Amino acid sequence: MKLPAHRAGLPGKEISFILCPLTPPTRRGLRGTYRSRKYLNMTKEESDLFYKALRDTNLFNVENLVKKYIENQASPLTILNEGLIGAMGMIGQEFKTGQVWVPEVLLAARNMNRGIEILKPELLKNKVQSKGKFIIGTVKGDIHDIGKNLVTMMMTGAGYQVIDLGIDVPKERFLEAITQEKPGLVGLSALLTTTMLEMKDVIHSIRQSFPNPPKVIIGGAPVTQKFADEIEADGYGEDAVRAIELANQLLA
Amino acid sequence: MRNLLSTPKRRFLSGIFGGRKGDRISVANPTSIVSVELMEKMGIFFPEAHLDSNRMAELSAGGYEILGFDTVMPEFSVQQEAEALGCEVDWGSPTMMPDAKTHPAKEINDIQIPENLLEKPSMKVVLKALEILRKSYGDHVGIIGKVMGPWTLSYHMCRVQDFLLWTLTDPDKIRQFLDRLKEVTITFAKAQLQAGADAVVIADHATGDLVSPKTYQNFLLPIHQEINQRIGGPTILHLCGNCSDRLRLFVEAGFDAYHFEWQVDAKMAVQVVNHEMSLIGNIANRDVLFGGTPEDVYKQARYSIEAGVDILAPECAVPLQTPMVNLKAIVEAAKEGYSQE
Numbered sequence: 080m081k082l083p084a085h086r087a088g089l090p091g092k093e094i095s096f097i098l099c100p101l102t103p104p105t106r107r108g109l110r111g112t113y114r115s116r117k118y119l120n121m122t123k124e125e126s127d128l129f130y131k132a133l134r135d136t137n138l139f140n141v142e143n144l145v146k147k148y149i150e151n152q153a154s155p156l157t158i159l160n161e162g163l164i165g166a167m168g169m170i171g172q173e174f175k176t177g178q179v180w181v182p183e184v185l186l187a188a189r190n191m192n193r194g195i196e197i198l199k200p201e202l203l204k205n206k207v208q209s210k211g212k213f214i215i216g217t218v219k220g221d222i223h224d225i226g227k228n229l230v231t232m233m234m235t236g237a238g239y240q241v242i243d244l245g246i247d248v249p250k251e252r253f254l255e256a257i258t259q260e261k262p263g264l265v266g267l268s269a270l271l272t273t274t275m276l277e278m279k280d281v282i283h284s285i286r287q288s289f290p291n292p293p294k295v296i297i298g299g300a301p302v303t304q305k306f307a308d309e310i311e312a313d314g315y316g317e318d319a320v321r322a323i324e325l326a327n328q329l330l331a
Numbered sequence: 332m333r334n335l336l337s338t339p340k341r342r343f344l345s346g347i348f349g350g351r352k353g354d355r356i357s358v359a360n361p362t363s364i365v366s367v368e369l370m371e372k373m374g375i376f377f378p379e380a381h382l383d384s385n386r387m388a389e390l391s392a393g394g395y396e397i398l399g400f401d402t403v404m405p406e407f408s409v410q411q412e413a414e415a416l417g418c419e420v421d422w423g424s425p426t427m428m429p430d431a432k433t434h435p436a437k438e439i440n441d442i443q444i445p446e447n448l449l450e451k452p453s454m455k456v457v458l459k460a461l462e463i464l465r466k467s468y469g470d471h472v473g474i475i476g477k478v479m480g481p482w483t484l485s486y487h488m489c490r491v492q493d494f495l496l497w498t499l500t501d502p503d504k505i506r507q508f509l510d511r512l513k514e515v516t517i518t519f520a521k522a523q524l525q526a527g528a529d530a531v532v533i534a535d536h537a538t539g540d541l542v543s544p545k546t547y548q549n550f551l552l553p554i555h556q557e558i559n560q561r562i563g564g565p566t567i568l569h570l571c572g573n574c575s576d577r578l579r580l581f582v583e584a585g586f587d588a589y590h591f592e593w594q595v596d597a598k599m600a601v602q603v604v605n606h607e608m609s610l611i612g613n614i615a616n617r618d619v620l621f622g623g624t625p626e627d628v629y630k631q632a633r634y635s636i637e638a639g640v641d642i643l644a645p646e647c648a649v650p651l652q653t654p655m656v657n658l659k660a661i662v663e664a665a666k667e668g669y670s671q672e
Binding site: 136179180181182183185186189220222223224225228271272273276300301 | 428
């Protein structure tokens with residue numbers, strides 16, 4: 080199948096990394112697309128149940144599924160990583176290859192979030208450690224937030240403590256939040272060619288203001304790897320799943 | 332064979348209907364070509380130009396006077412209707428386009444179309460500007476009006492994210508929104524044609540990057556068909572993103588022309604559309620007009636001309652920091668005429 084240009088991404092880019100949240104870092108290099116099932120605790124049929132639940136317009140489906148697994152003493156981490164995030168990864172891949180569009184991704188993210196809400200008490204019982212603090216916001220002058228919200232949901236799901244500063248965030252607000260929260264990572268989002276230039280300023284101010292500045296990753300429709308290099312961001316993710324991979328790398 | 336030079340208006344009108352080719356392709360702007368440089372040159376700036384009909388008309392005339400385009404198009408933002416429908420609009424600055432700050436509708440009953448819709452200041456200003464342009468330029472320059480379609484108006488009235496989610500969770504609500512808001516589109520478009528527009532752009536952002544062709548077909552196609560029947564004057568669809576997979580649906584909707592992006596290959600589009608609808612486009616904004624050189628612009632323009640598009644244009648409203656020399660380069664490429672075969 081020939082991919083539409085906007086879905087195929089940059090030349091030579093593998094779509095396989097969409098599955099990476101599932102893949103332990105040590106096996107990440109394994110030609111990307113390969114994902115052996117024998118290391119996983121869930122069967123293909125079980126994963127499919129989670130996939131179906133995330134595609135369902137009815138929230139009861141995902142709620143019931145997560146509750147059933149908790150009742151059956153499944154490990155909360157398995158439910159989270161292989162069930163919810165795994166299914167989200169599959170839908171992310173379908174988005175990349177042009178099989179689904181933004182509404183389906185938004186629906187899946189909403190359902191995943193509901194599943195995580197139900198799972199949260201179990202995760203806390205098992206003392207799952209937060210993987211780190213992540214501050215995110217859409218930069219000043221820009222009020223677009225779909226991409227930012229998806230990243231927020233996915234990063235929360237992946238085990239990060241996310242502090243969402245919202246939209247139209249001036250750089251002073253980013254600096255203030257970094258002082259208070261001391262995050263390991265900051266994410267900047269912009270949808271407009273005009274506002275993406277603001278990112279440069281924010282990154283500069285962060286590096287000027289802190290002796291050990293947090294890493295900064297950027298994203299948004301007009302943003303490219305080239306632009307990220309130009310403004311010296313620590314990383315660029317073209318979608319929410321890539322943002323998780325970046326975070327895992329940068330905070331490792 | 333006629334060897335007289337064509338005029339901007341003749342070129343534009345001919346292009347809209349895929350008619351006689353003349354000595355060269357028309358260069359038009361279905362969406363804004365205002366840049367900071369153009370504002371400085373004209374001494375007229377955003378946000379005043381969004382809200383004062385004289386300034387609006389004058390600044391849009393700069394597209395013809397300074398840049399050499401065949402058309403003038405006075406509606407620079409996508410928020411004129413939003414304010415009239417009750418959204419709080421931040422009208423921005425010379426370097427920032429306006430944006431709706433509030434989205435007042437959760438349910439269909441939250442959408443009340445005011446009886447004096449066309450009298451609302453943000454609407455009236457566009458109609459007045461078109462009247463002014465008609466008087467000063469109507470004899471020799473193409474005049475383009477612009478309205479938002481019901482999909483875009485829905486984005487303004489509720490949040491984009493909510494609206495997109497409802498396409499799956501509450502399709503009936505989507506239909507109700509579109510059905511009610513299409514009246515705003517039709518009313519404003521008719522008024523613009525009466526005020527002096529030669530053609531009207533219908534901008535409806537069910538973009539190729541956000542929703543599927545099936546979503547367009549299910550929700551918008553019947554609405555667009557009705558809009559085109561009821562407006563009665565020439566219509567240009569502006570719908571961005573990669574829409575390579577749904578060009579035939581736009582033909583089916585009955586638009587006279589489609590304003591398209593660089594992501595859609597011009598050669599492919601000409602083939603698929605098969606002269607059943609005119610094609611206007613498609614110089615890339617970010618990488619070429621904003622980020623490229625006049626040579627980059629020239630290359631893309633010649634590619635589109637040779638592919639057989641009917642009218643040459645930037646793909647979308649140009650970024651405000653676009654260098655003027657790049658906008659002029661589109662016109663320069665057109666002036667070379669059609670390629671000799």
